[in-house]
Amino acid sequence: MAEMTYRDALKQALRDAMTEDDSIFVMGEEVGRYGGAYGVTKGLYEEFGADRLLDTPISEPAIVGAAVGAAMSGMRPVAELMYVDFIGMTMDQLGNQAAKIRYMFGGQIGVPMVLRTQGGTGRSAGAQHSQSLEAYVMHTPGLRLAMPATVADAYHLLRAALRQPDPVVFIEHKSLYAMKEEVNLSAPVPEWGKAAVRREGGDLVIVTYSRQVHYAMQAAQELSKKGVEAAVIDLRTLNPLDFETIRRHVEKTGRVMVVSEAAMTAGVAAELSARIHEECFDYLAEPVVRVAGEDIPISVSVDLEANSVPTPGLIRDVAERMVAVRSAA
Amino acid sequence: MTQDVNMAAPAAAASGSNTELLPMYRDMRRVRSFEERVGELFVRGQSAGSMLHLSIGEESAAVGVASLMRKGDTFTTHHRGHGIFLARGADPNRMMAEIAGKESGYCHGKGGSMHIADMGLGHLGANAIVGGGIPAVVGAGLASKRAGRGDVSIAFFGDGAMQQGILYESMNMAALWDLPVMFVCINNQYGMGTRIEQATRGVELHQRARALGLRGETVDGLDVRDVREVAQDLIDGGRAGNPAFLAIDCYRFFGHARMDKSPYRSEEDETQGRAKDPVKFARQALLDGGADEAELAALDGEISAEMDATIDFAVAATPPPLTSMFRDVYASDQPEPEPVRTRIDRILAVE
Numbered sequence: 001m002a003e004m005t006y007r008d009a010l011k012q013a014l015r016d017a018m019t020e021d022d023s024i025f026v027m028g029e030e031v032g033r034y035g036g037a038y039g040v041t042k043g044l045y046e047e048f049g050a051d052r053l054l055d056t057p058i059s060e061p062a063i064v065g066a067a068v069g070a071a072m073s074g075m076r077p078v079a080e081l082m083y084v085d086f087i088g089m090t091m092d093q094l095g096n097q098a099a100k101i102r103y104m105f106g107g108q109i110g111v112p113m114v115l116r117t118q119g120g121t122g123r124s125a126g127a128q129h130s131q132s133l134e135a136y137v138m139h140t141p142g143l144r145l146a147m148p149a150t151v152a153d154a155y156h157l158l159r160a161a162l163r164q165p166d167p168v169v170f171i172e173h174k175s176l177y178a179m180k181e182e183v184n185l186s187a188p189v190p191e192w193g194k195a196a197v198r199r200e201g202g203d204l205v206i207v208t209y210s211r212q213v214h215y216a217m218q219a220a221q222e223l224s225k226k227g228v229e230a231a232v233i234d235l236r237t238l239n240p241l242d243f244e245t246i247r248r249h250v251e252k253t254g255r256v257m258v259v260s261e262a263a264m265t266a267g268v269a270a271e272l273s274a275r276i277h278e279e280c281f282d283y284l285a286e287p288v289v290r291v292a293g294e295d296i297p298i299s300v301s302v303d304l305e306a307n308s309v310p311t312p313g314l315i316r317d318v319a320e321r322m323v324a325v326r327s328a329a
Numbered sequence: 330m331t332q333d334v335n336m337a338a339p340a341a342a343a344s345g346s347n348t349e350l351l352p353m354y355r356d357m358r359r360v361r362s363f364e365e366r367v368g369e370l371f372v373r374g375q376s377a378g379s380m381l382h383l384s385i386g387e388e389s390a391a392v393g394v395a396s397l398m399r400k401g402d403t404f405t406t407h408h409r410g411h412g413i414f415l416a417r418g419a420d421p422n423r424m425m426a427e428i429a430g431k432e433s434g435y436c437h438g439k440g441g442s443m444h445i446a447d448m449g450l451g452h453l454g455a456n457a458i459v460g461g462g463i464p465a466v467v468g469a470g471l472a473s474k475r476a477g478r479g480d481v482s483i484a485f486f487g488d489g490a491m492q493q494g495i496l497y498e499s500m501n502m503a504a505l506w507d508l509p510v511m512f513v514c515i516n517n518q519y520g521m522g523t524r525i526e527q528a529t530r531g532v533e534l535h536q537r538a539r540a541l542g543l544r545g546e547t548v549d550g551l552d553v554r555d556v557r558e559v560a561q562d563l564i565d566g567g568r569a570g571n572p573a574f575l576a577i578d579c580y581r582f583f584g585h586a587r588m589d590k591s592p593y594r595s596e597e598d599e600t601q602g603r604a605k606d607p608v609k610f611a612r613q614a615l616l617d618g619g620a621d622e623a624e625l626a627a628l629d630g631e632i633s634a635e636m637d638a639t640i641d642f643a644v645a646a647t648p649p650p651l652t653s654m655f656r657d658v659y660a661s662d663q664p665e666p667e668p669v670r671t672r673i674d675r676i677l678a679v680e
């Protein structure tokens with residue numbers, strides 16, 4: 001056991017993977033000499049050299065496109081987008097190229113690349129540097145999507161992503177980099193594509209991912225003091241999606257809250273809610289409730305920013321009311 | 330307080346060649362002082378976040394070009410655009426309030442340092458996407474050409490944006506359609522920790538514009554008069570439908586944003602780079618031209634006091650009310666997005 005930050009766990013995953021597999025290299029803006037805008041790759045340039053930590057010009061579409069070509073040529077690129085907000089600039093290379101090459105070309109070749117990036121609120125970074133755009137990725141067939149919430153998962157999911165045969169978009173949360181946890185990196189971990197049940201509870205289940213896992217856990221602890229027991233599911237990967245774990249808990253509790261930091265409309269929470277309604281309808285005591293980001297851009301103002309996404313307090317309040325509705329019925 | 334950048338200089342200090350330089354010195358000094366206060370606002374924990382990019386060292390680019398703009402002209406800036414906006418006549422109080430994320434800021438605390446704008450001054454917006462503000466000037470140029478007013482639209486961006494494809498798409502269209510547009514690259518030698526030579530083999534930036542049929546020049550940013558002279562010629566051409574590109578060589582005096590201590594560059598690099606100080610240079614030129622040290626010191630003091638007040642203004646200003654978060658997603662006569670809480674209330678309403 002050792003205490004480690006989310007940031008260092010990511011770095012350790014890159015280090016271990018690069019040591020094992022010579023074909024892995026990292027490319028992106030400021031990933032080498034600078035050590036990454038959020039310090040994830042700090043030190044790796046000195047360890048692995050300029051050939052394996054490629055500092056690129058500010059040319060996002062070409063960064064992602066070059067990763068596609070390298071992946072088709074026997075290498076395993078880890079391309080980095082400094083902010084997920086820039087994904088729109090690269091969406092052709094990601095959505096029309098990386099995601100479709102295996103299919104369009106009749107299964108001749110895959111694109112085993114990882115696109116590492118980070119998103120979310122928490123730094124007063126404003127409308128163009130604070131978004132949660134995972135739905136863009138989840139909506140695109142052919143792309144895998146991982147969003148680690150814990151330090152251990154930062155390590156294990158990145159290692160697993162680097163063993164996938166298909167393109168993986170790996171979205172970190174900017175507010176988690178400094179988070180520390182005791183981790184044992186050699187302990188058994190949930191396999192790729194399996195959700196983690198962070199907490200059991202029979203009154204309702206909260207389904208979430210990324211930073212909101214921590215908010216949900218905080219809310220669940222407060223709820224517990226009031227006699228309400230909430231299960232918390234951390235999806236870990238959104239594609240593949242572990243719907244079986246969700247189903248099991250829905251059947252057990254009959255009450256479901258889906259939590260996401262992204263704008264509510266047509267987001268990941270909408271997909272999850274729709275699927276739970278469709279497939280678990282008979283088990284639901286009340287409608288699935290989405291607690292998600294407001295349908296607005298993120299402001300630079302600290303107050304507006306913090307209140308435009310779910311907070312532990314909101315999750316707790318809504319959970320309490322959900323349980324009360326059931327009891328009243 | 331909104332100042333016209335072309336306002337006449339204090340008569341006493343303005344003699345001979347100093348007449349042209351003094352107002353530009355004053356504007357550059359105001360930019361420098363303002364940026365220093367932005368740094369202070371951050372240190373005092375009163376800024377909205379740390380993503381504040383100071384334009385210290387780039388004052389001649391801001392003032393040399395902005396002092397040539399007139400009513401009707403439009404412009405976009407990058408993330409390091411405080412100086413350009415201030416040089417164009419922005420109110421430093423409202424700027425600082427915006428940087429603090431306050432209601433009385435230019436964008437009501439929603440945009441912040443990297444997304445500040447003022448349509449009244451033709452500022453079509455600062456941008457946190459490298460290259461993001463460039464193509465808008467092509468559209469503004471089209472509108473100006475259609476209106477036949479001779480208004481020019483200017484995109485300001487850093488050397489980092491020289492490697493974004495959208496710049497070349499934009500310059501090509503501007504040239505193809507003879508638009509009243511200008512592209513101004515403020516080459517401060519760095520994009521975060523990457524020196525320009527580490528980002529491209531083609532460091533003769535203006536050549537790229539020439540290859541596309543624009544007029545293209547590079548000017549040293551030490552002497553604001555040089556910047557203004559070259560820019561004048563290019564802007565005049567721009568107004569007549571000959572789009573142009575201008576690279577202005579300068580140095581980013583401090584770290585990329587407030588958290589960056591520039592560990593990737595040497596002290597020697599910084600000492601050498603900071604020798605290219607357009608504010609200091611202009612001040613010395615004024616003295617050499619016969620200006621009175623005491624009068625310059627008085628002017629500096631006045632500016633200092635003006636800029637000190639921006640901090641007080643921003644700190645005293647109130648944050649935007651929470652309900653304002655739903656405003657301006659769409660036009661004001663349209664319904665605002667429904668809050669998540671309202672939607673949840675409806676679901677959980679017990680009959």
Ligand SMILES: Cc1ncc(C[n+]2csc(CCOP(=O)(O)OP(=O)(O)O)c2C)c(N)n1
Pocket residue numbers: 029058060082086382407408409457458459460486487488489490491517519520521581585
């Ligand atoms: C599309 C995009 N890519 C990357 C970034 C992150 N980023 C912000 S500023 C910057 C460096 C920009 O350098 P330059 O254009 O020279 O402007 P300077 O900061 O030197 O003024 C980078 C990489 C961004 N904001 N947008």
Ligand SMILES: [Mg+2]
Pocket residue numbers: 487488489515516517518519520521
């Ligand atoms: Mg630069």
